[in-house]
Amino acid sequence: MSRRFKVAILGATGPVGQRFLQLLENHPWFETSTLTGSGQSAGRSYRDAAGWLLETPLPESAANRVVRETRPGAVDADFVFSALDSNVAGPIEEEFARAGFPVISNAAPHRTDPDVPLLLADVNPGHVALIAEQQRRRGYSTGYLVTNPNCSTAGLVTALKPLDDAFGVEAVSVVTMQAASGAGYPGVPSIDLLDNVIPFIANEEEKLEIEPGKILGRVQADAIEPARLAISAQVNRVPVVDGHLESVSLKLRAKANAADVAQALAEYVSEPQLAALPSAPERPVIVRSERDRPQTRLDRMAAGGMAVVVGRIRSCPILDFRFTLLVHNTIRGAAGASILNAEWLVKKGLLRTREEIRAESGKTPAVLSGSH
Numbered sequence: 232m233s234r235r236f237k238v239a240i241l242g243a244t245g246p247v248g249q250r251f252l253q254l255l256e257n258h259p260w261f262e263t264s265t266l267t268g269s270g271q272s273a274g275r276s277y278r279d280a281a282g283w284l285l286e287t288p289l290p291e292s293a294a295n296r297v298v299r300e301t302r303p304g305a306v307d308a309d310f311v312f313s314a315l316d317s318n319v320a321g322p323i324e325e326e327f328a329r330a331g332f333p334v335i336s337n338a339a340p341h342r343t344d345p346d347v348p349l350l351l352a353d354v355n356p357g358h359v360a361l362i363a364e365q366q367r368r369r370g371y372s373t374g375y376l377v378t379n380p381n382c383s384t385a386g387l388v389t390a391l392k393p394l395d396d397a398f399g400v401e402a403v404s405v406v407t408m409q410a411a412s413g414a415g416y417p418g419v420p421s422i423d424l425l426d427n428v429i430p431f432i433a434n435e436e437e438k439l440e441i442e443p444g445k446i447l448g449r450v451q452a453d454a455i456e457p458a459r460l461a462i463s464a465q466v467n468r469v470p471v472v473d474g475h476l477e478s479v480s481l482k483l484r485a486k487a488n489a490a491d492v493a494q495a496l497a498e499y500v501s502e503p504q505l506a507a508l509p510s511a512p513e514r515p516v517i518v519r520s521e522r523d524r525p526q527t528r529l530d531r532m533a534a535g536g537m538a539v540v541v542g543r544i545r546s547c548p549i550l551d552f553r554f555t556l557l558v559h560n561t562i563r564g565a566a567g568a569s570i571l572n573a574e575w576l577v578k579k580g581l582l583r584t585r586e587e588i589r590a591e592s593g594k595t596p597a598v599l600s601g602s603h
């Protein structure tokens with residue numbers, strides 16, 4: 232693909248915004264054109280405003296860039312990624328969509344809106360069909376909203392999808408051990424988290440219990456009919472930097488043995504793999520057979536952080552099976568998932584450059600005429 236898209240990162244200074252910047256450096260289709268932050272950061276250089284947290288160097292191209300205010304008039308882009316604080320993201324993202332920007336968001340406020348796809352491109356790629364109805368219902372022209380799930384949900388649902396396709400998933404119990412970076416920056420005070428495990432994260436169990444049903448649901452006319460599965464979630468914050476580990480037990484609708492479960496997980500591929508999208512992991516799920524894997528430090532960067540690693544698959548004396556999974560919370564669980572979603576939207580003709588849209592002016596607005 233020779234065309235390049237200019238993209239803005241809204242909320243570029245936080246841990247997820249920084250991941251976007253890192254993952255977009257050298258991206259074959261997307262180049263970062265605008266970085267935004269709150270009033271505290273706007274007008275400062277990115278280097279000063281962001282306090283770089285990641286293991287790779289702060290990209291030179293971003294270091295001296297001036298952080299812009301988070302409003303449509305301050306942004307020069309074909310579409311925007313949102314890494315905004317969920318407390319403020321809702322109305323700001325709507326303002327951008329109304330102004331004509333496709334908004335590919337990590338934030339929570341619009342995830343459960345009936346007309347907004349809650350998308351993981353290699354789990355529920357067909358849910359982009361909601362976009363046309365969303366634009367019609369909300370009166371958006373070229374703008375729209377697409378969200379990706381909560382970071383723990385992203386890991387869980389990636390493992391549930393192959394099993395739901397193969398056997399049907401009826402009930403799930405999940406206990407998480409979630410990294411500090413999942414709380415944003417500065418997040419949980421170090422004195423609270425070091426030498427400790429905190430058995431509470433506000434609103435997290437609710438998200439884990441609600442979001443998978445929408446993601447695994449079917450598109451029905453203009454909304455998603457949620458999948459019927461019961462989920463019980465218990466969450467913990469643990470003192471690791473990145474990577475959420477989850478202990479999962481589940482009940483299947485059809486009979487299977489542990490080898491069938493492992494095979495369904497390991498062989499799963501979806502549209503982004505078949506289309507060889509730049510950020511698609513070769514396999515969304517990597518199955519490990521060692522008795523003590525996955526481990527957070529050793530496995531979180533599997534497939535560049537884009538694969539979910541599953542191990543310890545065995546029978547469960549209460550439900551049918553149990554296993555451990557690991558998801559990189561700011562890559563597959565956030566920025567990487569958004570970037571893959573955007574690549575899928577390009578592939579489906581639902582993301583166009585503003586030049587292409589201008590060139591087509593007078594015809595049907597470009598994003599409405601894409602194949603769904």
Ligand SMILES: NC(=O)c1ccc[n+]([C@@H]2O[C@H](COP(=O)([O-])OP(=O)(O)OC[C@H]3O[C@@H](n4cnc5c(N)ncnc54)[C@H](OP(=O)(O)O)[C@@H]3O)[C@@H](O)[C@H]2O)c1
Pocket residue numbers: 241242243244245246247248267268269270271272273280301313314315316317318319320337338339380381382412413414415416417560561564565
């Ligand atoms: N961390 C994860 O693992 C993870 C995973 C999945 C989803 N998410 C979601 O992704 C989003 C970003 O997460 P994060 O951990 O990077 O959050 P964060 O540390 O809270 O950063 C949020 C960003 O929002 C900006 N912001 C805050 N208030 C603003 C305002 N009033 N106007 C404009 N910008 C404002 C901040 O800018 P300043 O620096 O200028 O304040 C910062 O750039 C959140 O919605 C989060 O729930 C996070």
